[in-house]
Amino acid sequence: MIGDGINRTEGPRKVAGQVPYSAERRDAGDPLHGFVRGAAIGSGRITEIDTTAAEAAPGVRLVLTHRNAPPQGDLADLGGLHDAKPELVDDRIVRYGQPVALVVADSFEQARAAAMLIEVSYDREPADFDFFAHAGGGEVQDVSAVGDFEQAFAEAPVSIDATYTTPYHFGHPMEPNAAIADWRDGHLTVYLTAQMLNQLLDGLALTLMLDKADITIDSAYVGGGFGSKIGLHCEAVLASLATRILERPVKLAMTRRQMFSLVGHRAASQSRIRLGATADGRLTALGHDAHVQTTIRDDWREPVANVARALYAAPNRLTRRSHVELDVGAPEPVRGPGELPGLMVFESAVDELAEKLGMDPVELRLRNDTQIDPEKNRPLNGRRLADCLREGAERFGWDDRPIVPASRRDGDWLIGYGVASSIRSHWQMATDVRVRIDPAGLVTVQSDMTDLGTGTYTIMAQVAASALNVPVEQVQVELGRTDHPKGWGSGGSWGSGNMSVATDRACSAVREKVFAAAGKGFNDIFAEVRRHFPNGVEAIGHTIGANDDPNYKAYSQFTYGASFAEVGVDAYTGEVRLRRMLGVFSFGRVLNAKTARSQLLGGMIWGVSAALHEGGDVDPRYGHWVNGDLAEYLIPTHADIPAIDAIVLDDFDEHANHMGVKGIGELGAGGTGGSVANAVYNATGVRVRDFPITLGRLLPGLIARG
Incomplete structure (x- = not known):
């Protein structure tokens, strides 16, 4: 099941x-x-x-x-x-x-x-409403340093030093x-x-x-x-x-x-990314300085600079964040917090380095793959980023990419390919689930976990049905009330993974109670419950928090993916159209193939939107959102998204939990924007570093190139 x-x-x-x-x-x-x-x-x-x-x-x-x-x-x-x-x-x-x-x-x-x-x-x-009037500065926080980055960067045979911006997102x-x-x-x-x-x-x-x-x-x-x-x-x-x-x-x-x-928004950000490498593409220096918007009454700092900490190997590393307090609303987590804007800009920088090296962008990423967390010096369990890149390249037809930017046309359309890696932290939070079997033949699963439309009701029914060997139709899932056992809710892609483990453990505990009363040779658990437990039988299953789990001390927990995009850019107007996209992902055991694919496709579309459409604009005089409704805050329509595909690598991550599962809700949104941005550059030879890539930002470069 x-x-x-x-x-x-x-x-x-x-x-x-x-x-x-x-x-x-x-x-x-x-x-x-x-x-x-x-x-x-x-x-x-x-x-x-x-x-x-x-x-x-x-x-x-x-x-x-x-x-x-x-x-x-x-x-x-x-x-x-x-x-x-x-x-x-x-x-x-x-x-x-x-x-x-x-x-x-x-x-x-x-x-x-x-x-x-x-x-x-x-x-x-x-008041101060204008984030982009502040060029960096502010208190530096969340610093992670390994080796001597500044010296390694200064001595690198090949390097890039580029600044990117991402706007407010909702x-x-x-x-x-x-x-x-x-x-x-x-x-x-x-x-x-x-x-x-x-x-x-x-x-x-x-x-x-x-x-x-x-x-x-x-x-x-x-x-x-x-x-x-x-x-x-x-x-x-x-x-x-x-x-x-x-x-x-x-x-x-x-x-x-x-x-x-x-309601809150994703903070605007400015990133300075510095990469140094040897002539054969080995990263020797990796630096990401992120500057983000916040308010004086706010504890959320968009972790834009964190995305590269376990992404690629490099002996000398420096990632850190600063912020500016503005008189606009407080930022909050928005899907893929840190990863979506951070990977979009960082993977653009990796692409720039690949061009400077004269190297295939996929090969550069593979050359700097690692099985050891380069900052925590412990294994990256379930690390299949290389498999995602290779599988995606083969399925997408990457070998047929235009190697020289702006070299391929289809009538008036310039054609380009792009690639980007994805990585997403896997979090484990303390979660309790109650499972009860009634003599009437009904299994009830209860938790205060919420279903955001992602399929939690279905997944929990599948887990319970499988663990108890009963039809899924006889499982009733009750969610989203604070008088149910306490979980950690839906957010951070941790909900289904944490609840699945707790549900499976609750089912095991119920089975043990039935075993103790009826022996282990029964075929019908409902019949045994009617015989031995006339009032029903129940148990609580528990997922322990990461801080108490040895697996989370011995291993760094992430999920991985790679996205490939083909775009067309009108040579005369600068209009960008996504032509096709493929994502390949690895995140341990799949709980429901249909809902998982749906989540990944939705995340990929979100990445396309971040690269080409979305951006909230604050009036710097009065502090209101100029495009504060869905008529003017642009998101993709059906016409903007062609047939896209998401492939999941069959896997089981034994070091994540006993079920081998991890969260996936935000993985698809990670590097997708970067693959689109890189495809636009490959099509046009124009690198836009201020997102989203609009006509106004792309067209001047096209005109300059003639």
Whole structure:
């Protein structure tokens, strides 16, 4: 059963509309509706706020501002996932769009209309919104140094020193951020679209100054996350404040445009990459200095410079990060944090070095492959990067690539090939899962783990069915409630791997209980449960955290891949079109071939988007997002993505866990952008180092080349 590409177990109910997302839940009855009024300045103070007209508007039940909001827990200086996130606490404005009022009314339309009646006056203060006006600088953090990089780089026979930039990115899924909060009998239930429940439970309890036992968060079904639902945001806090005041369920769903200012983003970055090599392509010096955006109240630093630490061998290494605090919203993890922007720029630099060496880009990567973590000096278990590169090159037809840039045409189209490596850390977090067998013939798997639409319900049913030797149809998976056993949620590509191990161990523990009562010769576990356990039998399975696992002390844990892209570039307009793409990946044992491939393809498309389309633009005068909606924040359409393919190498990583599995959710998004960027250069001979590769950045180079 494990590995089979079976269809989603909850798929038919989703298609039939029988699986509600959080904003559609009616467990608490019909809710009132909230709407957030956002600040119209990026930094300053509210000098006056008049809610008289809003309070008198039809259907309005409550108007909350900093003048009448209930007391809340204090915001930590560097607010982490577990910390309080109070709203409407004072007159201070620290970002554009920050909530300055909440209106609750009988309908969404009434709440929105009333919110527009609130009159707010501000005292605008000087602020800094422009990341790209800061050329490096700032406090240096997260330094990793091996050998003497500066001397090795200075003495390298062949070297490159290039600077790249990546813009702000957003990870806005199909389902907007939303919450329905219901306060009754002294207990708060929040139907929340969320990724990591126990972290949010901690933060919400601190914010509302409630005991965690008095709060339940329910996120049974989530319509995508990509990092946007990891942190505690205003929809949960404000809806919870309102329901406690009104003693009615309150729904607060963000609009698409509000998500740009009320939810975090991927930080913009600037990278200086320095590579030194011998004439035969052996790296002697590897350096990556990354500069990223943050805010004064923020503990997230996009780990852009970390991607190369275990990617290639080099005896002298220096990777580090600095940051600049701006008066824009706080950055948060977005799919492939660190890897997506970091690999896009680093793999572009590797391509530049290959050209300077006159070497095949695949061969350069293979020549610097390593089985030992070059910074931690321990084995890289499951390291099959070379296999991914070789398999991909053969399947893609890499030997037929245009060796000389801008040398191949198809009518008006310049044709180019590109390649890039991918690497992604594999994290193991403490996770508990309960498995229960009822005499009626049903296996129930329970965890607070969330399914973001990635197939967790299906995968957990497969794992339990395989471990207990029962049909998958007799397994019921219950996820996404804080009163289930505690996991670590969905994020960082760790969810399914951690939960699979815990589920398998819980099943083993249940089987041992049945064995002890019935002996090991039975054929029907349900019959034995009916005979020996009339009330059913259950057990908890546990995945230990990485810090307590010897495998994570003896081995460096990563997943790997390689992507190959062919693009066409219009020689006269600079229009870039992806023509085909192949990804080859290795990540241990496959849990479900269909959902795994879907995840990889989605990640690859995200990489294409980062290379050619996506970029958030801040107005440097006022601090708002100029393209703050999905009409102007560009993402690929179907016409932009031709048939692409993802190949998975059959594997079992014995040093990851007893099931041989690792996470894959973000692996596909890693180096894909780099392969596209390298293909564009191969097609045109124009190297664009500021992403995304737009017409305005590519066309001047094409004109200059004639």
